[in-house]
Structures are given as C-alpha cells and as structure tokens.
Amino acid sequence: MENEAGALSRVAGLFSARGYNIESLTVAPTEDPSLSRMTLVTRGTEEIIEQITKQLNKLIDVVKLMDMTEGPHIEREMMLVKVQAEGERRNELKRLSDIFRGRIIDVTDENYTIELTGAGDKLDAFLQALDRGVIIEVVRSGVSGISRGGRSLKI
Amino acid sequence: MELTGAEIFVRSLEAEGVEILFGYPGGAVLHIYDALYTQDKIKHILVRHEQAATHAADGYARSCNKPGVVLVTSGPGATNAVTGIATAYMDSIPMVVFTGQVPTHLIGNDAFQEADNIGITRPCVKHNFLVKDVRDLAVTIKKAFYVATTGRPGPVVVDIPKDITADKAEFHYPEKVEMRSYNPVQIGHTGQIKRAVKLMQTARRPIFYTGGGVILGNASDSLTELAKIMNFPVTNTLMGLGAFPATDPQFVGMLGMHGTYEANMAMHHCDVLLAIGARFDDRVTGHIEKFCPNATIVHVDIDPASISKNVKVDVPIVGCVKNVLKAMLNEIKNNDVHSDAVALKDWWQQIDEWRSKDCLKFDRDSEAIKPQYVVESLYKLTGGDAFITSDVGQHQMWAAQFYKFDKPRRWINSGGLGTMGFGLPAAMGVQFAHPDATVACVTGEGSIQMCIQELSTCRQYSLPVKIINLNNGYLGMVRQWQEFFYQKRYAMSYMESLPDFVKLAESYGHVGMQITRPGDVEGALIEMLKLKDRLVFMDFITDNTENVYPMIPAGGGQNEMILV
Numbered sequence: 001m002e003n004e005a006g007a008l009s010r011v012a013g014l015f016s017a018r019g020y021n022i023e024s025l026t027v028a029p030t031e032d033p034s035l036s037r038m039t040l041v042t043r044g045t046e047e048i049i050e051q052i053t054k055q056l057n058k059l060i061d062v063v064k065l066m067d068m069t070e071g072p073h074i075e076r077e078m079m080l081v082k083v084q085a086e087g088e089r090r091n092e093l094k095r096l097s098d099i100f101r102g103r104i105i106d107v108t109d110e111n112y113t114i115e116l117t118g119a120g121d122k123l124d125a126f127l128q129a130l131d132r133g134v135i136i137e138v139v140r141s142g143v144s145g146i147s148r149g150g151r152s153l154k155i
Numbered sequence: 156m157e158l159t160g161a162e163i164f165v166r167s168l169e170a171e172g173v174e175i176l177f178g179y180p181g182g183a184v185l186h187i188y189d190a191l192y193t194q195d196k197i198k199h200i201l202v203r204h205e206q207a208a209t210h211a212a213d214g215y216a217r218s219c220n221k222p223g224v225v226l227v228t229s230g231p232g233a234t235n236a237v238t239g240i241a242t243a244y245m246d247s248i249p250m251v252v253f254t255g256q257v258p259t260h261l262i263g264n265d266a267f268q269e270a271d272n273i274g275i276t277r278p279c280v281k282h283n284f285l286v287k288d289v290r291d292l293a294v295t296i297k298k299a300f301y302v303a304t305t306g307r308p309g310p311v312v313v314d315i316p317k318d319i320t321a322d323k324a325e326f327h328y329p330e331k332v333e334m335r336s337y338n339p340v341q342i343g344h345t346g347q348i349k350r351a352v353k354l355m356q357t358a359r360r361p362i363f364y365t366g367g368g369v370i371l372g373n374a375s376d377s378l379t380e381l382a383k384i385m386n387f388p389v390t391n392t393l394m395g396l397g398a399f400p401a402t403d404p405q406f407v408g409m410l411g412m413h414g415t416y417e418a419n420m421a422m423h424h425c426d427v428l429l430a431i432g433a434r435f436d437d438r439v440t441g442h443i444e445k446f447c448p449n450a451t452i453v454h455v456d457i458d459p460a461s462i463s464k465n466v467k468v469d470v471p472i473v474g475c476v477k478n479v480l481k482a483m484l485n486e487i488k489n490n491d492v493h494s495d496a497v498a499l500k501d502w503w504q505q506i507d508e509w510r511s512k513d514c515l516k517f518d519r520d521s522e523a524i525k526p527q528y529v530v531e532s533l534y535k536l537t538g539g540d541a542f543i544t545s546d547v548g549q550h551q552m553w554a555a556q557f558y559k560f561d562k563p564r565r566w567i568n569s570g571g572l573g574t575m576g577f578g579l580p581a582a583m584g585v586q587f588a589h590p591d592a593t594v595a596c597v598t599g600e601g602s603i604q605m606c607i608q609e610l611s612t613c614r615q616y617s618l619p620v621k622i623i624n625l626n627n628g629y630l631g632m633v634r635q636w637q638e639f640f641y642q643k644r645y646a647m648s649y650m651e652s653l654p655d656f657v658k659l660a661e662s663y664g665h666v667g668m669q670i671t672r673p674g675d676v677e678g679a680l681i682e683m684l685k686l687k688d689r690l691v692f693m694d695f696i697t698d699n700t701e702n703v704y705p706m707i708p709a710g711g712g713q714n715e716m717i718l719v
Contacts (some may be wrong), residue, residue: 054460063336115379
C-alpha cells in the first residue's frame with residue numbers, strides 16, 4: 001500500500017463497513033519508504049474472499065494485492081509471553097521454551113519473558129502447554145506472510 | 156511567480172475547465188472566496204444549505220457529463236455535504252468536493268468548526284485527500300478530477316486546511332497524472348466477448364438488463380444498435396432509464412420492485428441475461444435465490460467488484476461498457492452473426508401476452524387527481540423532452556413509470572441512496588447546465604420540504620424550475636408499506652401542518668398554483684409551461700389512497716408481483 005496516513009484506516013474501514021472479519025493484521029514500511037506492506041488474515045467462503053480481494057484492489061491506496069493461500073507460503077508470527085517463574089517451575093519453563101525453540105529474553109526473580117516465533121498454531125500449542133495459572137501477559141504480533149520459491153509480491 | 160494556495164485553487168479549477176462551482180462560504184475557506192471574488196471565469200452559485208450544493212453539482216454532472224464541483228467550509232459545512240456525497244457515491248456520479256479545514260497546526264485540537272472530514276467521508280467517497288503542503292495542492296486537484304471522472308466514476312473529497320490557502324508556491328498545473336495503484340480497465344476481454352456473442356446467437360429467451368453504467372459510459376447508442384440488430388427485449392433499471400428509448404417497442408419497461416409485469420416476468424423466464432452496467436441491486440433482484448432461475452448470465456461492468464457480488468455470473472466482462480458493446484457489435488458484424496429468429500418470435504409473443512395485462516393501468520374516472528395522470532400529462536405536454544428530477548418515494552416511481560425517457564441523462568434521481576431532498580437542488584444543477592431546457596422536479600410534499608430553502612437560490616439565479624408536487628398529505632411510500640405489511644397502522648406517515656405551498660412559492664417571488672380537480676390538470680400544466688422564465692410551484696392535491704403497482708414485496712421473486 002501507499003505508505004500514507006489514512007491508508008490503514010481505509011482497509012480497516014472497508015472490512016467493518018462490509019462486515020468482513022479481520023483475524024490479524026500487520027503493517028510496516030518496506031525497503032521502499034513510499035510503500036507499506038500489510039499482511040491481513042481473514043476467513044470466508046471462496047465468494048467472500050473473491051469479493052474482499054476485489055474491494056481491496058479498488059482502494060486507491062492499495063498498490064498490489066496477493067492471496068498468499070493460492071500457493072505455498074510461509075506464515076510467521078512472533079509472541080512474547082510473560083510467565084510466573086519461581087522455584088522449581090523455572091527449570092520446567094526453560095525446558096518447555098527450549099522444546100518450542102523459544103528464547104527467554106528477560107529474567108527477574110519471579111518472571112520469565114519468553115520470545116517465540118512460528119506459525120500461529122505453534123504459538124497456540126505453546127500457550128496450551130503452559131499451565132494457565134503461570135501466564136501473566138501475552139502479546140502476539142499478528143501474522144506476516146511470504147510466498148515460497150520465486151513467487152513474490154513486489155512492485 | 157509564487158501564488159497563494161487560494162489562487163492556485165482557482166487557477167487549477169480554471170485549468171480543469173470548471174465553469175460552475177456550487178458552494179457556501181465560511182471561515183476556513185475565506186481565502187478561497189477572496190480569490191474567487193477577483194476572477195470571472197468560474198461562476199460560483201450560492202446555495203442555502205451545503206447538502207443542496209452537493210445535490211446541485213450532482214444534478215449538473217448527471218445531466219451534462221462533466222464533473223460537479225463543490226466548495227464548502229470546515230466542520231458543519233462539510234458534514235452537511237455528506238448526504239450529497241453519499242448520494243453521488245451510491246450512483247457513481249463524478250464529483251469533486253472541496254472542504255475547508257482548520258489550519259494544520261490546529262488539526263486534532265477540537266478547534267472551532269473542526270471535523271475529521273477525511274474520516275467522516277471515507278466510506279462514501281471514491282477517494283479523498285488531505286492537502287498538507289501548498290506545493291501539493293495543484294497536483295492533488297488534478298488527481299481528484301482524474302479519479303472522480305475515470306473508471307467507475309464517483310465523488311472525491313479534497314480537504315484543504317486554511318493555512319494552505321494562504322501559503323505560497325509556484326503554480327504549475329500538470330497536464331496529466333499517473334497513479335501506480337489506479338489503472339481502470341478500458342477494454343473487455345476478447346475471449347469473453349466472443350463467448351457472450353455466442354450466447355446471444357443461440358439464446359431463445361434473451362433479455363438486456365441495463366443500468367446506470369450505460370448512461371455514465373455514454374453507451375446508449377451502442378446499446379440501442381446492438382439490441383436492434385439482435386431484436387432482443389430491453390429492460391432498464393431505475394438508474395438506466397433513457398439508456399434505451401422508452402418508446403421503442405423493444406423496451407419492456409423498468410424492472411424491479413416497481414417494475415412492469417412484462418419486464419419482471421421476462422427476467423424470470425429468460426435463458427440468457429445480458430446485464431450491462433447494472434449491479435444486481437436488491438430492489439432489482441428481489442429474493443436472490445429466486446432470481447432468473449434458468450439464465451446464463453453475462454455481466455459487463457467497469458468495476459470488477461460489481462461482478463458476482465450479489466449474483467454469480469457465467470460470463471464476466473470487465474471493461475468500459477461502450478468499448479465492450481462496440482467490440483460485441485464488431486464481432487457480430489464481422490462474423491455475420493444472427494439471433495434465433497424463430498425462437499425470438501415465440502419469445503416476443505410471450506412478452507406481448509404479459510404486456511396485455513396493462514400493469515400500469517389506473518382509474519381514469521376518479522374524482523380525485525391520480526398522480527399517474529399528472530406525470531402522464533407532463534410527459535405528453537413536454538413532448539417527452541424535459542429533464543425530470545425526482546425525490547424519493549411514490550412520486551419517484553410514478554415518474555419513472557409514466558414519463559417515457561427516450562434519451563439518456565434526462566432522468567435525474569437518487570437511485571442507490573434514495574435521498575429525499577435531492578430533487579429541487581438537483582433540478583437547479585440541471586437548469587444551470589441546460590439554461591433553455593424545461594426542467595421539472597417531480598416531488599411530494601414530504602421530500603420537497605427537505606430542501607425547500609433552495610427556492611431562495613432559484614430566485615437569486617432566476618432558475619425557471621417547474622416543481623410538480625404530488626401532494627397526498629402522506630409520506631406515500633411509507634403509508635403504502637404500512638397499508639400492505641403493517642395492518643394499516645399509519646405510524647408517523649401523515650404529513651400534518653403543511654405550508655400553503657402557493658403562498659410559500661410566492662413569498663420567495665415565484666409563481667404558485669394549486670390544482671385539486673382532474674379536469675384542471677392539463678390546463679394548469681399548459682399554463683405552467685408558458686411561464687418559461689419563472690419557477691412555478693404546482694401543488695397537485697392527489698388521491699391519498701393511491702399505491703404504486705406492480706410491487707414485488709420484500710422477499711418475493713420477480714414473478715411474484717402484487718398487481719393493481
């Protein structure tokens with residue numbers, strides 16, 4: 001999209017005005033500072049996805065649009081989890097974090113903050129593996145996506 | 156030489172060929188008004204309410220195929236304009252609306268007369284721009300006109316903070332602009348056009364269903380030629396009236412909720428549906444599951460998002476309607492394609508049978524004035540050659556049913572948004588575009604009061620608009636629904652305390668007449684038409700129990716009409 005004030009709200013406004021659902025949305029400027037790249041996750045029948053695609057393409061701030069799910073692609077999401085880590089729980093949490101290839105990036109006497117990257121379902125699985133009571137705070141970045149192989153979204 | 160933003164604004168409009176600007180001054184746009192004061196190329200029309208400025212610009216645009224241009228101040232000026240912007244958006248009318256904004260350093264401060272114009276108008280514009288630097292002003296104006304008038308047209312808002320109009324910059328108006336993210340498709344896909352022609356060749360029960368896109372795309376001639384060559388029936392949507400001549404025997408009338416029996420039945424039974432510049436609106440389709448059950452559907456539209464939005468189509472063709480129709484004509488002529496004459500003979504016989512129901516009949520011996528009779532008389536006495544604007548409700552449907560439009564851009568109404576109050580200001584815009592033409596606003600006593608203040612504007616500019624007020628003392632369409640679907644509980648649909656419209660018109664310096672007997676209708680209309688240079692307010696007291704027929708009730712299929 002054009003990296004301009006208001007571009008994001010045009011997309012968000014379109015989804016709310018037409019009753020589509022945004023599951024996650026990430027956006028940041030690209031190496032070309034006049035452009036932003038947005039990864040948006042939504043759900044719907046084939047007809048609804050087709051309509052969403054057309055409506056988004058109609059927005060003048062949308063420069064190019066690609067449905068990632070039309071081909072093989074990679075999805076990644078980053079999550080930060082702050083957990084209670086006291087006594088013997090500390091070792092257990094470290095092991096669990098290692099199993100999920102997480103990293104402990106902040107430590108206090110009482111807490112760990114764990115950084116974890118992966119597809120959404122991996123992050124879900126990690127949260128499920130944690131004892132609910134230990135979770136203090138979770139922050140997820142939303143999904144970023146890129147196509148596998150030579151296919152690319154480039155202007 | 157450097158110019159102020161206000162001067163750049165005026166020079167840009169001049170360069171764009173703008174002749175007329177509808178507006179209302181206020182604090183944030185005073186620099187611009189000052190710059191307008193010292194020039195005489197652009198005529199500024201002072202309305203009495205910003206909503207009317209947008210409707211007038213809209214009516215102007217619809218009737219003469221040029222973008223309508225509006226200038227209003229910040230805050231309430233802009234919010235008042237929103238209804239007119241949304242009206243233009245729903246009907247894809249090219250319009251550029253300039254809104255004043257508080258100075259950039261005050262934006263977001265809840266300053267006096269501040270509103271988030273970009274945010275408020277975002278869902279009802281094709282695009283909008285906030286100008287943050289005077290050096291961007293000219294190119295932004297160029298982009299605004301480019302976006303508004305190309306592709307599927309629509310309104311564009313340009314929000315200009317006051318300090319930008321005082322800042323100075325070198326003036327250079329670009330010849331053309333390119334936008335990497337905006338490239339409307341022009342030419343239809345050749346393979347798809349061939350497929351469509353093939354379908355036309357073998358169709359046994361075809362019909363053209365054509366909408367406002369044919370008028371906006373100036374494709375009436377091509378449509379008429381194509382329909383004639385193939386001998387197919389044509390139905391127009393409310394927005395498409397005039398796209399195909401209504402007096403042509405191949406015209407089966409308007410379709411949809413208040414369309415003719417023959418048009419809706421032909422739609423329901425067709426085997427090939429050729430949808431041209433129409434968008435399968437719910438007022439056209441009725442119950443979507445029951446829509447054209449046996450049809451193979453071709454859909455030509457400039458907007459890909461209109462295709463397969465409500466109804467899945469078999470042959471989608473994205474492109475400018477005129478180009479696509481011409482390509483179809485070429486394909487037909489080059490390959491000597493003919494329609495199936497034998498099948499069409501049966502089809503026309505069936506259509507004529509439906510026609511014989513005479514679904515638009517009404518009581519001609521009534522002692523009260525029938526509203527249909529007024530419109531019919533207006534049609535007859537103007538030779539079918541007037542520009543007709545309307546408001547929204549029963550009178551709108553009767554105007555659509557009983558005034559036979561043979562030419563495009565003669566029927567000016569708010570189809571998509573259904574905006575009451577549209578008719579009178581739209582008629583002003585039409586009259587400015589066509590000073591010598593007869594412009595009549597067919598309205599009702601409910602709608603006319605929504606922008607009645609414009610009688611004053613009409614006085615100031617001596618606009619000889621003819622107002623045909625079908626006064627039944629009810630919000631008629633609301634009353635009709637209450638009669639049919641709410642066991643005659645007429646909640647709030649009765650219009651009490653009406654003004655004396657004759658005196659009201661006179662108080663603004665116009666002519667007013669009240670007509671109460673059927674026998675006086677024609678004579679009064681003749682008298683009205685003689686008053687060429689005057690606005691005449693014709694208050695017809697009509698039968699207050701009359702309903703619009705046929706009617707497809709909500710949830711009904713096209714073959715399920717309530718008939719008179």
